[in-house]
Amino acid sequence: MTARPPSPRTVSGWILSRPEALTEPEQLQLNTVRAQCPELDALARHVRSFATMLTDRRGQLLPVWLDAVRQDDLPSLHTLAAGIDRDIDAVTAGLTLPWSSGVVEGHVNRIKMLKRQMYGRAGFGLLRKRVLLA
Structure with missing residues (x-):
């Protein structure tokens, strides 16, 4: 008897959570899912690197992140990258400056x-x- 795979909502919750906030079993399940799906692994890497860029205010790394996103075959992230490109100066400022509206x-x-x-x-x-x- 095989275990039920986690739901897409559960996996997306794991990806969007801070790694240290996940329990040990959740981390193991997420690592298993990422190992079985290279696209999901690439998505998780991009999401985590963007989250780090956002929380550490490293907007100067945005062009590097956009290039890395474009190199992978993830159409939904390509759409996000195209949207960011339309107003890259504002997004960079939002990721860099301490002010908020x-x-x-x-x-x-x-x-x-x-x-x-x-x-x-x-x-x-x-x-x-x-x-x-x-």
Whole structure:
């Protein structure tokens, strides 16, 4: 009797997790899956190297990473690389600089939520008061 293979969702969760966060059995299963599928192994390498580049703020390594992605036969990553190429300066800055627009995006998201809640209920005056007081 053979063991059931892990689901694609489980494998993608393992690949996207930090290696030190995986348990020993999960690491063994992931290594087994990677050994049986060279495309999945290449994908895992690219995802992990991009995650390292992201967390360590090494945006200067992005061109090297893009070249490595293009050398492998992974169409979905080629699409990602093409999207990054369209605005490589912004992506490099985002991977390198310490500033983030996360706070601003949070406020924009909150205002949009309030606007959706108030749609059709009252005029601009009430919406303005809710945005300013919320």
